[in-house]
Amino acid sequence: MKTIKCVSAGFGGQGVLTVGQLIAILAMDKDLAVSWMPSYGPEMRGGTANCHVVIDAKEVSSPLIAEGITHLLAMNQPALDKFLPRCAEDVVIVTNASLVKNVPSDFKGSLIPIDFNQIAQDLNELKVANMAAFGALLRTMPMFSREDGIEAIIKKLGKKNESLTELNIKAFEMGYAKEA
Amino acid sequence: MKTIKCVSAGFGGQGVLTVGQLIAILAMDKDLAVSWMPSYGPEMRGGTANCHVVIDAKEVSSPLIAEGITHLLAMNQPALDKFLPRCAEDVVIVTNASLVKNVPSDFKGSLIPIDFNQIAQDLNELKVANMAAFGALLRTMPMFSREDGIEAIIKKLGKKNESLTELNIKAFEMGYAKEA
Amino acid sequence: MRGEVLFNTDRCKGCSLCVHACPVHILALDTTRVNAVGYNPAYCFDMSKCIACTNCATMCPDTVITVKRLDI
Amino acid sequence: MRGEVLFNTDRCKGCSLCVHACPVHILALDTTRVNAVGYNPAYCFDMSKCIACTNCATMCPDTVITVKRLDI
Amino acid sequence: MTVVFKKTKGLTDAPFSYCPGCTHGIIHRLVAECLEELDLLDHSVAIASVGCSVMSYEYFNCDAIQAAHGRAPAVATGVKRVHPEKIVFTYQGDGDLASIGTAEIVQAAHRGENITVIFVNNAIYGMTGGQMAPTTLPNQVTTTSPRGRDVSKTGEPIKMSELMATIPGATYIERVMTADPLSVRKAKRAIKKAFQYQKENKGFSMIEVLSSCNIGWGLSPNDALQYIKNEMASYFPLGVYKDKGV
Amino acid sequence: MTVVFKKTKGLTDAPFSYCPGCTHGIIHRLVAECLEELDLLDHSVAIASVGCSVMSYEYFNCDAIQAAHGRAPAVATGVKRVHPEKIVFTYQGDGDLASIGTAEIVQAAHRGENITVIFVNNAIYGMTGGQMAPTTLPNQVTTTSPRGRDVSKTGEPIKMSELMATIPGATYIERVMTADPLSVRKAKRAIKKAFQYQKENKGFSMIEVLSSCNIGWGLSPNDALQYIKNEMASYFPLGVYKDKGV
């Protein structure tokens, strides 16, 4: 398989680390090799957060993605600005449309701008925007199905709060279904 | 010249370190190479004390005398017992006769037993026993004269207490003069 | 109007400590916009009531606020 | 004699704290001899006056002293 | 119009790296204002410690030295002893001063070092993600006391001002807080007095400032201020614990 | 004849390495007698510190661990936490406890470790040749205060019992001395109570014992006892500084 090098990035509270973890869980459950590496430390304070998820058939070489990002979720503009230069030519970028306004005109990869905040607002729960993003991102990875995604959400988040899980899944499905 | 490897040893308060220092000063003043190395640390507490003085023409190799002691001042029995096995065959040993009673019968070097405590008692100043010992020891080192010895005493101890210096010199001379 | 408060808006982190500190309740966060550092900044919605007490500036952790008093 | 003191002489370091502690002044250092560790050891020169108060043993830093009391 | 409040020259223009609403920022400003008002900026050395305030060497508008975790009082001693005429102060958190740096703060006071210590007690290790501090309140939840601080296993919180006041070499010890405008103004008076004492060679002073860590406490910035006032200040009573300078 | 005083089984037969007249020996005996009398020898662990008493692991007739300089309370914590039912005590000098080990002693008390600390304050570093300690009296001559302790440069001596008593986690703090038979007997009572408290899980206790270092002080053994009584005890008042156990 072609190595997936996915970065999920945004503001501190946007839940981008969780999105990455969900993808990592999916990969693990498919017996793929996977690593999830977060940004950490005080520079995250009120600032940006991101994580690197690398998926490979047998073994993940570097858990850090220095370049050649294949999938990028950019939940805000700084996230896009920071990681765009490190993307592969054929990268798929999912953006949080209301907060990512400037995409360079010469960008050659695939761009999927969706207003996740809007989806969340529609569901009356701002927290679930990241689940919508997870849905949209997952759809760009054909090895995983919609059902895989729902299972992962239940596995990772299900126990804590059942009613929220339902909302999460709803948001996920809306993100997954959304055409850019 | 033949290297002088002199050990001066006794109880903590007997002033054996000073005797060693005086010899070291003498050597230094004759532009010889010399080192003075004391025993140190808590094992000295109320216990034994000793120092190693090595004199050579140009350079002192080891400041520690592991073996081949050429001159030994033993101010008490434990001192003799400890260092006798480390003496050269032709060693000269000066002992504090009243406190060193047992000298092995097969001892082949020169032995100079003198009752330094008696000398000190005769001078009404127990502290100066070591100066008498210094005198006796110095006499076994022909490269140094009686006058050298007196000069060294004045140089090292003179400043502190003049009247004691006089007594010190008297004790030194008595030790120097004494036939074993 | 006895006082005037000025906000160095781009340093504001939207913590709202000034909002709570103002005795005459004329400060709020502007939820309609996001400043350069990503926060809804504080602003004064009724300067006429300001008494120049400096409470807001005293509590602001990010030295956003300057307070002027009307000279009488 | 109401008491008796015994000295484990070869542990004595001749510090004389016992000497000073004895209320009836019957202890002293024996300057005529040196023990195994090189000190003038303490001894009792008049056991008949001992009141078995244990002061000497209480002050001895080297557990040299045993005190017995006459059973009446 | 007269300007009655503006940003002090005692601070550089670098924006603080603190979380929104963190009162480290207020305390920085107070220190800076005091230095400016006492005209000390040109001949002061700030000793930054390791904690959220590690970057304070970028904020105080004077010379600065970044010290190892807990060792700021030792570093300050080194500076002050070679430049006794300069103003030297440390800025330390509760992990830094009341845990790893216990020996250094106690012994600097013991020696009577003529320095000023700003001790920011926020009852938590902010920088490293909210672990328990020696000043964490009973039952307070932190990342290393996940079921709340259990005093039967970790003891009751240490009271540093009370402890430091017993040290003969210490001159001035006061505990203040940053819970509202009034207490902030009081805090400033204490800090100013401490610097004034140093100027007058009166010896060691420490101002303990009860401060918030809304992130670590899991509270809104304003609720965190209430927590200072209601919870912290009742376990750590405010006041002057020692003043040999009067 | 009844034996009214004999060497306790709490001590091994190894002769002490202390200087003639050093009251470390008396304090050892008191500790050992208490352990014997409370029947604790078979389930105690002594933590020896670095100082003249470093070899105390050879003297106490129980299990023992030799700790790094100043760290005995941390080592004791390690032992006690894995064997809460055993009796664990440290034996520390003033250099060890009141200088390099300040953080460890304060924090062990802060955590309320259920251990007993015997703190031998002889106002000097005996082991290393008589250097100044934090408890060295004003104007006292030592090898690092050759012109007498200058409090203007080194501060006034620290008072550990007073300091430790401010720590909420500490249960029992008393200062005693070894100047004469009466005070030695009082010292023993304090030490015994401390072990008793530990047995009863009452928490942290520290007994500060004013002790002599006749060699370091340049006095005869008996004059050194007078120095304890007249000089030390007047700067370091005897008494109970804290007792939460009653």
Add this chain to the structure above:
Amino acid sequence: MSKVLMKGNEAIAQAAIAAGCNAFFGYPITPQNELIEYMSKYMPDKGAFVQAESELAAINMVYGAAAAGARAMTSSSSPGLALKQEGISYCAGAELPAVIVSVSRGGPGLGGILPAQGDYNQATRGGGNGDYKVIVLAPNGVQEATEMVRKAFYLADTYRNPVIVLADGVIGQMMEPVEINTEALPLIAKPWASDGNLSRGHRNVVNSLFLNPVELEKHNQDLRAKYDLIEEKEVDYELSHDENAEVMFVAYGTPSRIVKAAIENLKAEGINACLFRPKTLYPFPYEALKKAAQGKKFVLCAELSMGQMIQDVRLSLEGSVPAHFYGRAGGMVFEPKELVNAVKDHLGGR
């Protein structure tokens, strides 16, 4: 048991508890905080968890707990390890089993908090005083980290010696699927432990002081004999890819995985390379490395440092094969591409 996705720090903690760790003493420091946090939550009630006042106190608590017979552990990161050096030397001197996890970051001084390997010397050459050795295990990922921490307890108990698990910030912070060995690690009798139990019939003393130099020399010789045994029996390494390659990489820890990617890339360019990965940094696989390097054009040592393990590599090779170095530092991590270029450069513009 199936795999779970876990953070390295937490997985290490869980594996330690599974291996019977019953005493943990730590102090917060990035990037190992999750380890102490996990311990604070999951250390069983019968075990001991203490957040120490400092790294120094933590290692001395370990010393006490280990002396009293526990399976004791501490963890920290670079400056914290520096503070533990005296205590580690004491553990080694008193021959105490102790496990120390080091999740290293950039230095020197306060440095930074991102992953780095500038602490190779700190771990392998001590910094504490005297002639002592600490076994050092270097995992390359989360799974191996859990296995190595288990092995660390085994080695510590077996040899009565401190063992460092040297991870870097990547291993501490990343999540990987992991399966933790939950089988009980057999207890090894500790009749020497000073645990306050005279019913055994004699006193136990734990100590590193020998005032008599004859005894201290003997002690040093005994320790040396133990280290000789460790060097004989415990060397561990991985030699992967084509052993007959023309170039051999040497790397440990996370970077060794990046090397693997570089090797694939080189293969695509027709250059045959292999990897020698020391899994024990002490004892270092001197002989195996020398043997593996025979016939290679050169060896390229790749570290996230300015060059530390390279000295051990050179000590292995004894000049038999040229050794080159490629390093990044301060939290910067090399990409496969950089290693490919480095190899090509040394091959002479091929």
Add this chain to the structure above:
Amino acid sequence: MSKVLMKGNEAIAQAAIAAGCNAFFGYPITPQNELIEYMSKYMPDKGAFVQAESELAAINMVYGAAAAGARAMTSSSSPGLALKQEGISYCAGAELPAVIVSVSRGGPGLGGILPAQGDYNQATRGGGNGDYKVIVLAPNGVQEATEMVRKAFYLADTYRNPVIVLADGVIGQMMEPVEINTEALPLIAKPWASDGNLSRGHRNVVNSLFLNPVELEKHNQDLRAKYDLIEEKEVDYELSHDENAEVMFVAYGTPSRIVKAAIENLKAEGINACLFRPKTLYPFPYEALKKAAQGKKFVLCAELSMGQMIQDVRLSLEGSVPAHFYGRAGGMVFEPKELVNAVKDHLGGR
């Protein structure tokens, strides 16, 4: 000035003051106590003397004083040095001139108090965190110790780097005739010092934190460039006796003098030996040693340890000449006779 008989510890202290040391921070430990005692008595009034609460505090006071522009120094012995490692790493990271005298004794742990050389790795390989280097000078007697402490201040100021003078207990405790250089060591401007003086026109900050990894890597590279310069310019060693001898000893410090006696004894038996004595342990004279060893039957490295410098010797030789080791430890010191026998053994029963 004529020579005076002085104890090494005191002579070092006097030489330091003569070299302009104006800030000393120390903590008692045998066998270096006379050094701090001398400082307490003779540090001039304008200078700073503080008996710190610990070695840790002492090195951090040095950090502060050095950051503020002083010629600052501390001294200690083995376990005390272990406690200073974090502080030394900070000094190196912040590029501060600092002089550290290490009067070493037997280890590990509390060990003993007699002279030993088990701290070679401690001094040359750090133990603090990160990629840093400390210049290490190794005197062989009292006179050279005074010269090297002077040189240490010069090097520290010149390179803005910590310098260790690694002496052993013999040098600290013995008296030898000595002549101390009293000429003022020229001051080197320290425009970077954080001494509370904004009249210079800008703020000075002393710091070792670089949260941005790009900056931290740059810092590491700059440090490396400095170390390269030091390795190029500051290597120092002594090659004595017949350079065409069949055997070469390598030894540093006090034992190198015993080697000289052994060489004389060997000569008497018709065996020609010479001595290579590194005077700088970092930078180590790798090339000079390799060159000097050419044509020798073997090199015998003699240390008062179980073998530490021998690794640097092997790194020098790169297998070109066999390297053997002879060591004593724990306060035991070899006699010339032992070295003679060791040489004869290796020569094959001649």
